[in-house]
Amino acid sequence: MKKILSILTILFTFSFTSHSYSKTEIHWWYGNSGFLGDVIIEIANRFNASQDQYTVIPTGKGSYEDNMAATIAAFRAGDQPHYSQVYDAGAAIMVAQVKNGVVIGFEDMAEKYGIKVDADNYIPGIKNFYADSDGKMIGVPFNSSTCLMYANMDILKKVGIESVPKTYEEFEAMAPKIKAAGYIPLVQSHFPWIWTENFFSRHNLLMTDGNNGYDAVPTKTLFAETDAFVMHWKKVKEWYEKGFYGYKGRAWGDNQAPFIAGEAAFWFGSAASFGGMKGVVPNFTVNHIPYWDSVTGGKEYPTFIGGAANWILNGHTEEEYKGLAKFIEFMGSPEMDLYYHNMTGYSAVTKGGIELAETINFYRASPYHKAVGEQLSLEGSTIPGGYRAGNWPQIREVIYENVEPMLNGKISIEKGLKNMDKGAAKLLKQFAKTL
Amino acid sequence: MKKVQFKSSYSQYLFLAPQLGILLIFLYWPIIQTFRDAFTMQDAFGFGTQFVWFDNFLFIFDDPAYFIAFKFTIIYSFVITLITGSIGLLLAVQANNVMHGKSTYKTLLIWPYAIAPAVVGVMANYFFSERFGLLYHLFNNLWGFNWYESVFDSYIYVIIAGSWKQISANFIFFLAGLQAIQKSVIEASMIDCKNSFRRFWTITFPLLMPTTFFLIIINITYAFFDTFGIIDTTTIGAPSGETRTLVYKAYMDGFRGLDLGSAGAQSIMMMLIVLVITIFQFRYIEGKIHYN
Numbered sequence: 001m002k003k004i005l006s007i008l009t010i011l012f013t014f015s016f017t018s019h020s021y022s023k024t025e026i027h028w029w030y031g032n033s034g035f036l037g038d039v040i041i042e043i044a045n046r047f048n049a050s051q052d053q054y055t056v057i058p059t060g061k062g063s064y065e066d067n068m069a070a071t072i073a074a075f076r077a078g079d080q081p082h083y084s085q086v087y088d089a090g091a092a093i094m095v096a097q098v099k100n101g102v103v104i105g106f107e108d109m110a111e112k113y114g115i116k117v118d119a120d121n122y123i124p125g126i127k128n129f130y131a132d133s134d135g136k137m138i139g140v141p142f143n144s145s146t147c148l149m150y151a152n153m154d155i156l157k158k159v160g161i162e163s164v165p166k167t168y169e170e171f172e173a174m175a176p177k178i179k180a181a182g183y184i185p186l187v188q189s190h191f192p193w194i195w196t197e198n199f200f201s202r203h204n205l206l207m208t209d210g211n212n213g214y215d216a217v218p219t220k221t222l223f224a225e226t227d228a229f230v231m232h233w234k235k236v237k238e239w240y241e242k243g244f245y246g247y248k249g250r251a252w253g254d255n256q257a258p259f260i261a262g263e264a265a266f267w268f269g270s271a272a273s274f275g276g277m278k279g280v281v282p283n284f285t286v287n288h289i290p291y292w293d294s295v296t297g298g299k300e301y302p303t304f305i306g307g308a309a310n311w312i313l314n315g316h317t318e319e320e321y322k323g324l325a326k327f328i329e330f331m332g333s334p335e336m337d338l339y340y341h342n343m344t345g346y347s348a349v350t351k352g353g354i355e356l357a358e359t360i361n362f363y364r365a366s367p368y369h370k371a372v373g374e375q376l377s378l379e380g381s382t383i384p385g386g387y388r389a390g391n392w393p394q395i396r397e398v399i400y401e402n403v404e405p406m407l408n409g410k411i412s413i414e415k416g417l418k419n420m421d422k423g424a425a426k427l428l429k430q431f432a433k434t435l
Numbered sequence: 436m437k438k439v440q441f442k443s444s445y446s447q448y449l450f451l452a453p454q455l456g457i458l459l460i461f462l463y464w465p466i467i468q469t470f471r472d473a474f475t476m477q478d479a480f481g482f483g484t485q486f487v488w489f490d491n492f493l494f495i496f497d498d499p500a501y502f503i504a505f506k507f508t509i510i511y512s513f514v515i516t517l518i519t520g521s522i523g524l525l526l527a528v529q530a531n532n533v534m535h536g537k538s539t540y541k542t543l544l545i546w547p548y549a550i551a552p553a554v555v556g557v558m559a560n561y562f563f564s565e566r567f568g569l570l571y572h573l574f575n576n577l578w579g580f581n582w583y584e585s586v587f588d589s590y591i592y593v594i595i596a597g598s599w600k601q602i603s604a605n606f607i608f609f610l611a612g613l614q615a616i617q618k619s620v621i622e623a624s625m626i627d628c629k630n631s632f633r634r635f636w637t638i639t640f641p642l643l644m645p646t647t648f649f650l651i652i653i654n655i656t657y658a659f660f661d662t663f664g665i666i667d668t669t670t671i672g673a674p675s676g677e678t679r680t681l682v683y684k685a686y687m688d689g690f691r692g693l694d695l696g697s698a699g700a701q702s703i704m705m706m707l708i709v710l711v712i713t714i715f716q717f718r719y720i721e722g723k724i725h726y727n
Contacts, residue, residue: 069691093479093693100482102480249582250671254564401676408674426497430476434478
């Protein structure tokens with residue numbers, strides 16, 4: 001009995017301390033898991049330890065798609081979190097929700113609650129991706145990646161290649177050597193993201209009409225009518241047949257696995273894969289994704305931001321938004337930005353973070369952290385820094401559905417790209433109806 | 436005989452209320468919502484709802500991916516029903532003949548039934564992984580098996596993953612069916628016919644028809660609806676949506692694509708398909724079955 005009493009006492013004290021003095025709770029939902037999820041929890045812990053008025057409660061909802069679905073379901077049930085992480089493909093949907101009062105734009109929030117980190121504090125490329133058509137920032141930049149090329153330097157050394165390829169032409173020239181030595185020259189983890197969306201940005205080409213949806217609601221994608229894109233896919237198919245490129249199914253990890261196992265020379269993945277591979281793959285480098293010299297005439301253009309932003313959801317109290325404003329300020333501080341950049345490999349998103357990195361000579365100690373920021377802030381692009389196309393998660397599915405038969409020769413490249421255009425146009429039209 | 440009647444005309448409703456409440460909330464309300472979704476179009480957050488008549492249905496009929504999912508679902512349910520039914524029956528007949536350790540066999544064969552489809556999918560993943568999958572390498576050596584490129588190979592993958600657990604369900608019901616057959620009938624047939632194979636097909640199997648019919652319905656429903664977790668943890672529809680069931684496609688469009696209109700229309704189509712299959716079964720097959 002005594003034992004039970006003492007346990008009860010302990011439980012009681014804990015229940016009091018954990019809810020002590022009724023701190024204002026701020027809910028933050030996210031769609032990362034594993035190591036990246038742990039870092040998010042750590043950020044919240046640090047904020048909670050830094051002051052005693054507010055508690056940020058992070059809740060992982062699975063993948064990006066899961067979190068977006070959960071956030072929407074919660075909103076419909078009137079039970080939405082204050083802050084939610086929504087990925088690049090969902091950006092158009094979130095920006096469109098400002099007018100319905102679902103999302104509070106970052107700039108409005110900053111103005112109302114006096115957040116010290118203002119819009120200008122964020123790197124232009126990243127800022128524009130999550131802005132509305134007037135350039136007003138809606139989403140708060142968070143984990144910003146882009147596609148990069150990882151190279152296994154041991155394999156390259158073994159086959160006598162000294163430097164990593166800058167262009168696809170260079171890759172094509174070295175692929176036979178790598179193949180002959182028994183390695184897979186190239187694997188990549190995401191067709192729609194790497195070889196579609198970012199193919200267009202990397203070559204300074206428009207992907208949809210309406211200026212990538214920035215000037216007008218897009219009605220079609222420009223896949224089949226972009227010669228460079230058709231050429232690229234013909235090449236990919238050729239590589240696939242010759243064994244220069246290995247396709248390992250839909251799953252991200254299955255395509256990354258040969259690179260981790262030291263069987264593939266190059267892998268195209270996300271900047272954020274860096275954190276997880278450090279120490280696992282012995283001698284790898286992180287490089288810009290190649291481009292076709294023949295398409296850009298030797299010029300290199302920036303890729304789109306990948307990853308996600310945090311979005312402020314409507315329907316909570318003043319006091320809670322004040323706390324959220326403090327939290328946004330905390331996350332936008334140079335120290336936290338650099339911490340996140342260092343831990344995960346995601347880009348630093350604030351000017352302050354980058355300045356701090358320069359000051360402490362961060363990139364000398366860890367040069368591979370630099371590729372992502374470099375590639376994102378390349379200049380000279382004449383297309384918008386993103387795309388505003390609704391129903392994009394489904395359009396990615398359409399892309400996937402057509403790539404596989406294109407690769408195994410069931411349909412021609414032209415036919416496959418036309419199918420993609422047709423499927424995408426239907427989905428874009430449907431999205432336009434709901435606006 | 437005395438007629439039993441409630442004094443109050445309300446009390447019966449009170450007793451019915453819990454059951455009716457459950458039906459209304461968990462059955463009729465979602466059905467009404469589905470119809471509402473199917474005939475309207477709205478954005479992801481539920482704004483801008485507008486009545487669009489049959490636009491959502493026209494949209495799915497114009498979608499080649501829908502017909503691929505339809506074709507796959509039909510093939511999948513047919514093959515799963517056939518495989519699980521026949522293997523389940525074979526195992527049941529064998530287990531029924533075992534003299535010693537009957538209950539041990541029984542228990543071991545029933546076990547997989549308790550495993551959730553998603554877990555089965557993850558387990559199948561280990562067998563079909565390109566990196567360390569035993570079956571992947573076995574089949575790959577035999578004919579160059581590669582499930583993320585070949586439609587046929589991906590069918591094999593999801594059929595094996597989907598059948599395994601359901602064999603147990605078939606086994607239990609067939610075993611129960613076998614044990615319910617009267618000993619006297621079996622003994623009489625043994626005197627008349629020496630060939631045990633023939634005895635089985637002319638006497639035992641016809642007597643098992645009610646069980647078989649029941650299992651066909653159960654297996655089809657399983658392949659239609661419960662294999663969601665298996666697809667989601669194995670092929671995710673690869674290659675190019677060829678191994679997506681109708682349920683999986685509705686989920687992808689509704690919850691991943693956030694297009695509830697299309698998902699609602701697909702749900703209604705699914706309801707119609709199941710309705711047609713069930714009516715067909717009860718009309719044309721059940722008539723041929725003898726319930727003792």
